[in-house]
Amino acid sequence: MHWRAGLDPKGAKIVRGAGSRLSCVLVQPLLSRVVRRIGDRHPSVFARLGIYKKSAFLIDPVELPFALHLCPDPEAPAFRAVPRDSTPHAQAMIRGRFMLLLELVDSQRDGDAAFFSRDLEVSGDTEAVVRLRNALDDVEGSIAEEAAGILGAPGRAILARLRRAYKSEAEGFQQA
């Protein structure tokens, strides 16, 4: 981004940090509503998580300006955008491109296959990750669409646009 061109590396880091914090503030209300809605509509997710419903997960969509911190506790579900330079403690970390993560949540892609291809990285408590994956995979329908639906028509339009962009990018990769 050319507005950073005149900054020294330390200055660029500060600007990036500020941008990241601003993004977090902007998406925060939506994320909180998403996790509450999913928890209300799919309570079986908590049974599959077992004791790990009290755990914290750091989800890191590599191309977004922030990471996501998920605590799927049914009594106090929390889903927060957090700046990368000061992420809170988490038992497990899941890292990949944003649309890949979205497709995994929606079971449009297979998690093991994404792990084999090295597009998906996991670290920390592997059991926590396996439980989260299995819990989400048992959800019927599209979690992404439910989340987009919270914002109504604009949310669905953004999701459709993201999917189209990702599809053409993926096709571009295949042709390369």
Next chain:
Amino acid sequence: MSPGELICPAGTPAALRTAVDAGADAVYCGFQNATNARNFPGLNFTPDELAGAVAHAHSKASKVLLALNTYPPAGKVDLWRAAADTGARLGVDAFIVADMGVADYIARTYPDIRIHLSVQAAASSPEAIRYYCENFGVKRVVLPRILTIPEIRSIRKEIPCEIETFIFGNHGLMVEGRCSLTNYLTGQSTNMDGVCSPASDVEFVRHDDGTMSSRLAGFAIDCFGCGEKAGYPTICKGRYTVPHRSDAYYAFEEPVSLNLARLLPELIDAGVHAFKIEGRQRSKSYVRSVVSAFRAAVDDIRAGRPANITDLVALTEGQKQTQGAFATKKWR
């Protein structure tokens, strides 16, 4: 012509519905305990979920096979018997069994429910298979993945039951039902506890240079270079250094999946009754893709058309596939 029934995996009720909708003739699944060989965290069915799954499958003319395919520790059979009782009450169409004691209990208590002999029983000779048929009324044997197609053809002529073979998925070490490798490191095994490489013992570590190590119970079992395709963190797929070689190598088995799509016509011709897709631990996405691909291929072959075979390599372990011993005993 053999019916070429498709036997498909389901680790959750949603995966079972996906398999049925994608054309599964039967779906196999298990309870959330050590009675089955995919006793993974957050996976499998509660009795209530299984009741719903049986109703859904039967409404679409699919069958449900309940995997009770682990070995109870001596004298501790209650969990397995209770699982069989629940399965019978819920109307499952068959039990997949490895242990003779479990088979005996089911044969005596529920003589009208079919018993399929699990791959975990490792019955690979006509004599062994006949023993299970004669003593426990086994109706189908799932063959270990150690046999060539001519060997399967000749076994078929000497046994009184149906044959099921794996056609896709995880390709374990060639001593199915007798693997204790994981037990050596973690104290747990597929055969007794239903879990190979328990997730709680697995650790992936990303290094600053982009490489990734996988560890089991604290022991490094592989280190993948940047961009190198990865496999499951099981000991049989580990890469080791040994005194007689200068490089680390896959001493037992490589990260690779079985794919017999191109051998389906020969397997049908050899008298294989049913085809099993591995992967109860995989996602709905995997189930949808693999079941649909094999449904189309089997339907083509049975209709006398050339099989339209979808490329499934993106779903394979290490993104590599093999025909294993089915094609040649020299496969490894």
